[in-house]
Amino acid sequence: MTYNNDYIVPLENITFFTSFAMTKKAIVFLANGTEEMEFTISADILRRAKVDVTVVGVELEKDKPAICANGTKILPDILLTDKELEGNLSYDAGVVPGGLKGSHTCRDNKKVQAIIKNLYDQKKIVAFICAGTLVAKASGIPKGHTVTSYPAVMDQLTDTYEYSQERVVVDKNVITSRAPGTSFLFALTIVENLVGKEAADQLKKDMLTSSVL
Amino acid sequence: MTYNNDYIVPLENITFFTSFAMTKKAIVFLANGTEEMEFTISADILRRAKVDVTVVGVELEKDKPAICANGTKILPDILLTDKELEGNLSYDAGVVPGGLKGSHTCRDNKKVQAIIKNLYDQKKIVAFICAGTLVAKASGIPKGHTVTSYPAVMDQLTDTYEYSQERVVVDKNVITSRAPGTSFLFALTIVENLVGKEAADQLKKDMLTSSVL
Ligand SMILES: [Cu+]
Numbered sequence: 001m002t003y004n005n006d007y008i009v010p011l012e013n014i015t016f017f018t019s020f021a022m023t024k025k026a027i028v029f030l031a032n033g034t035e036e037m038e039f040t041i042s043a044d045i046l047r048r049a050k051v052d053v054t055v056v057g058v059e060l061e062k063d064k065p066a067i068c069a070n071g072t073k074i075l076p077d078i079l080l081t082d083k084e085l086e087g088n089l090s091y092d093a094g095v096v097p098g099g100l101k102g103s104h105t106c107r108d109n110k111k112v113q114a115i116i117k118n119l120y121d122q123k124k125i126v127a128f129i130c131a132g133t134l135v136a137k138a139s140g141i142p143k144g145h146t147v148t149s150y151p152a153v154m155d156q157l158t159d160t161y162e163y164s165q166e167r168v169v170v171d172k173n174v175i176t177s178r179a180p181g182t183s184f185l186f187a188l189t190i191v192e193n194l195v196g197k198e199a200a201d202q203l204k205k206d207m208l209t210s211s212v213l
Numbered sequence: 214m215t216y217n218n219d220y221i222v223p224l225e226n227i228t229f230f231t232s233f234a235m236t237k238k239a240i241v242f243l244a245n246g247t248e249e250m251e252f253t254i255s256a257d258i259l260r261r262a263k264v265d266v267t268v269v270g271v272e273l274e275k276d277k278p279a280i281c282a283n284g285t286k287i288l289p290d291i292l293l294t295d296k297e298l299e300g301n302l303s304y305d306a307g308v309v310p311g312g313l314k315g316s317h318t319c320r321d322n323k324k325v326q327a328i329i330k331n332l333y334d335q336k337k338i339v340a341f342i343c344a345g346t347l348v349a350k351a352s353g354i355p356k357g358h359t360v361t362s363y364p365a366v367m368d369q370l371t372d373t374y375e376y377s378q379e380r381v382v383v384d385k386n387v388i389t390s391r392a393p394g395t396s397f398l399f400a401l402t403i404v405e406n407l408v409g410k411e412a413a414d415q416l417k418k419d420m421l422t423s424s425v426l
Contacts, residue, residue, distance in 0.1 A: 040253040040285055044393070047283040055285075065278070065288050070260040072253055072268075075278050075286035167421070180257070181397065181422035208364075208380070209394035212425035 024051045024194050026093040026125075029112060030076050031058040033101025036068035037180040038129050042095050045187035048203055049195045051093075056080050058112055059105050069099035080111050093194055094119045098130020098150060098179070106135045113139040120173065125194055127175040129186050133157060136174065147176040167213070185213035237264045237407050239306040239338075242325060243289050244271040246314025249281035250393040251342050255308050258400035261416055262408045264306075269293050271325055272318050282312035293324050306407055307332045311343020311363060311392070319348045326352040333386065338407055340388040342399050346370060349387065360389040380426070398426035 028043045046053050057076030060066055065073040078084050094116050096106055106112045116139035120126045128136050133149035137160050146162040148169045157163060167182045168175065168189045175193065177186035188209075192200040203209075241256045259266050270289030273279055278286040291297050307329050309319055319325045329352035333339045341349050346362035350373050359375040361382045370376060380395045381388065381402045388406065390399035401422075405413040416422075 035257075036253050037250075037257050040249050043285055044248075044250050044281075044283045053284070065286075068257075070257045071266070072256055073278075073288035073290075075288065077286075167423075179419075179421035181417070181420040184394065185423075204394070206392075207394040208392035210380075210398075210423050210425050212423045 024092040025090065026051050026053050026095060026190075026194070027056050027091050027115065028053055028095040029058050029097070029106050030055050030066045030074060031060065031102040031105040032067050033099045033103075033105065034066055034068050034074075034097050035099030035102065035130060035180060036070060036072035036074065038097035038099065038132070038183050038186075039068065039074065040072075041183035042097060042127075042129070042187045042190070045184070045191060045203060045207075046093075046095075046194075048206070049191040049199045051191070051194060054078060054085075054091075056085060058102075058109055066102070069102065080109070089115070089118065091119060091124065093125035093127060093190060095127045095190065096129070096132035096135045098132045100131050103131035103134050106132070107138040116141070123173050125173050125175060125190060127177075127186070127190050129177040129183065130179055133176050136176070137161070141174060145174050146171045147174065148178055149176060150179055182213075184209055188213070237305040238303065239264050239266050239308060239403075239407070240269050240304050240328065241266055241308040242271050242310070242319050243268050243279045243287060244273065244315040244318040245279050245281075246312045246316075246318065247279055247281050247287075247310050248312030248315065248343060248393060249283060249285035249287065251310035251312065251345070251396050251399075252281065252287065253285075254396035255310060255340075255342070255400045255403070258397070258404060258416060258420075259306075259308075259407075261419070262404040262412045264404070264407060267291060267298075267304075269298060271315075271322055279315070282315065293322070302328070302331065304332060304337065306338035306340060306403060308340045308403065309342070309345035309348045311345045313344050316344035316347050319345070320351040329354070336386050338386050338388060338403060340390075340399070340403050342390040342396060343392055346389050349389070350374070354387060358387050359384045360387065361391050362389060363392055395426075397422055401426070 055077045057079045065075045130150040131153050148164045168177045168185045188200045268290045270292045278288045343363040344366050361377045381390045381398045401413045
């Protein structure tokens, strides 16, 4: 049998095809004190883009909701300690919302750190918003990256990272953003990088986002 | 005793004072199928403005979360059927988020309709976003008001209301808006009308909202 070059699909086309054909999977972390807008906008927009989102509760009790930064009560899909998570670390993205107390819980949790570092090392997307960027540093995302965060925690990041005041920063596989008011831009930027620009643009239309994000 | 005009405080000063001194109270409705961004952004921003928010579950089971439009699991503070709500109808605002299924549940619920109509009749703020505006009509908010909504449900509203394509519409005590992407503007407009422009402006700064909402 002869080998026919016509059947060889160029690499970029395969990448393009699989990015639409295969369901992408993302973890979004949730703890007591997580900022509920940053969490909800991230999880909702990723799911609207057909990403398979698992909300992972950090240091929550079984069947108890996270009490978010401003009182919204949100239940995770699974807990960080669940066997389901242990056996299934094939995620395409990990997202850490802000909220000072929730970020600190994630920052100080060895298992969250290990998951974030593992995703980063696999060149998967790791995304942090607001005080969530503190988790990047605690997880060992190396020096040299450019990041942003909520302005109030900037001083805790400038010893390790190049710091930007942009509303969202994409530096290779590290995506960072600033505050509740930048959450739409943050989530849509994750979608653009994980699923594609077409999907992000369609969502902007469907959701009637502002002309300036 | 003589009556001294110096002790008479001008009416506008009293209004100004009480609007800051007295805690305002708002209901935000939550049902299965409620759009989680529209819900969360409204509840969170009102609470950031020191409004005492009660999340009222509509047709939910005790201790069960609402499964929102895109899968976020949110627990209400109380249920529509709770005695706590019965005896305490002194709210300053009622907010109905969108999400088609959640809006329909609220639209068809006689008790939600009665609460909204009662608030409206007392000249309290009634606020609807996305498909939530369908609840205004079902509750008997009268003809003549100008409203907006998610574009897809416009046709169900134009027989009763003047329809606007603006991202938010304030028509006396009726505030309406369009979609997840207009939720920040919607919630901040409620704050502006319920608490004051200063509070709304401060929140915009704190949350780093976009220059265009
Ligand atoms: Cu909606």
